[in-house]
Amino acid sequence: MTTKEDCFICVPLNRLPSEVNGGNVEEEKKIIQEEILPKSNQEPYDNDATKHTMTLLGALGSDLNINAFALNWRYEDGRLNDDIEEANYLMLRVVKELSISSPNEKPTDKDLYLTSTEFNHEEYGRSAENEMPSNPIYIASSSKKQTRYSSSIGHASRKPASSTTILRAQFGDAGMEAYIKAKAAREVLLLNTTEETCIECLLNEVKTHGKSSFQGELFDAAGNVRININVCVFRVIKNRSLNSRNREPEYPTSDMPFYVYGAGAQCHISHSLLKAPNIELGATNIKLTLDADLEDEELARGAILCLTGVPEAPMQPFPAKSSDDSSDFFFRPGQEFQVKI
16 A cells, blocks of 8 residues: 555555556555545545545455555665565564564554564465565684675574675784684684674675775684674675575585685685575585695685585485584584585
8 A cells, every 4th residue: 555655565465456457556545545544434435426435445355354465665766675585574573563472562552463474485486476565704714714604594583694605804913813722722713793784885895995894703602702803804705695586496406515615725615505494514624635636716716515425405404403412413523525526
């Protein structure tokens, strides 16, 4: 029932008569908004002879307490969002605002109650499209750091991650010292921006100016901040969108793909997330024995390494939480694999 001037759209499941039979949809919306919605119960009846308001009201759809609709938003240039997961996230936020989710909330404070249904490609296919109207960075090497940004994907309960991004960056002296000390103790450190950071703006700055800097903090697996540092990013190795239209319909059936990247003798791998839900796997300073040399430039750009004989499909989905005992997990320290690049 929204207009072209609104920054969002609301699409009822029951379409307007003009949408079903053909006609001026915007004009029909205007009549509803001006001659029906703000009027008393008597006025549409009194005006029916001249404005056909009761005739239109009777054709608007179901006379039910529950009516289904979808929400979507427009970008500043007027384009509609066309990503289903992003639209689901918007509707989830609206439902959260207009529903009772805590015993401490008062039902009388809500003028309208909403429930929700999630639309996704796997279950709804193209039908879903017709109805649709600062993250942590994982440190993955040493010296000049390769850093990997990737959030979980395919979860309706939070905003979907937009991409898997692998960056080459450099720490300041204090950050480098803390990182080397942690690495010697076989600790895993995480890097987080200290302020809300737009990853797309950072990538564009690297592309335009050759580098981009931000303030960050290194913290351990328990969440304890070790040190605040300065980070300078000077190369984008990989930046792959994780939006639903860019994911594969099925998991790999013959192997398991990873991005392989690094510099010089350093070689690191990060699991390629092709379908949701998925698991983040990574290893630093791996040892590769190949039948042909891998060029330094190929490694710097990031290549695709596949674990042959390790089909990903039958292993998915992986458990949401890892076990404390990883001795029987297929991806563990010291494990050897046959690979192709």
